Amino acid sequence: NAGVTQTPKFRILKIGQSMTLQCTQDMNHNYMYWYRQDPGMGLKLIYYSVGAGITDKGEVPNGYNVSRSTTEDFPLRLELAAPSQTSVYFCASSPKQGDYSNQPQHFGDGTRLSIL
């Protein structure tokens, strides 16, 4: 299993540009999450999904959109990039409680995004 895979690893955008951060998992997990982590700060939940076709806002959803058309994929879209969105973005997935053998939530390596 590859686990949770995020692409790209790094990206620089200009203000006003749009892009999609990709996230895919091959563990058949129901839950998927997007977090942002600003320098020296903790995680903030942007959006999450409890299954294909279902998404919910987290703590800081403004400026972002998500979709969950399949169990495996959970892309995060920035429509009009702003400097305040400069951050490291982590995608994560988790199975149902009791189904996990080692850890409840698996994280990707992150996407480092700079908006200039």
Next chain:
Amino acid sequence: AQRVTQPEKLLSVFKGAPVELKCNYSYSGSPELFWYVQYSRQRLQLLLRHISRESIKGFTADLNKGETSFHLKKPFAQEEDSAMYYCALMNRDDKIIFGKGTRLHILP
């Protein structure tokens, strides 16, 4: 409300001194609790979970239901312990709730 509170944003400890990272939770029921660690520029990874009652890298954490706490402890800090530590709770709906994190800085 379901909440995980880590009151310290930054904790500096001398090498060889004891470490205690505080975590308090708010949850009506029996939660599953975890500690995650993030070393510099790496992904978050599970450190330990309360149901395992294990010690990983010298760290332990005991669930205290009376005080609704799950503090992370290590008797002697090592330089390689410097990292960001997150306390997390899994509720009955399988949703993971993270605390804001505590940055542990081990001083030489």
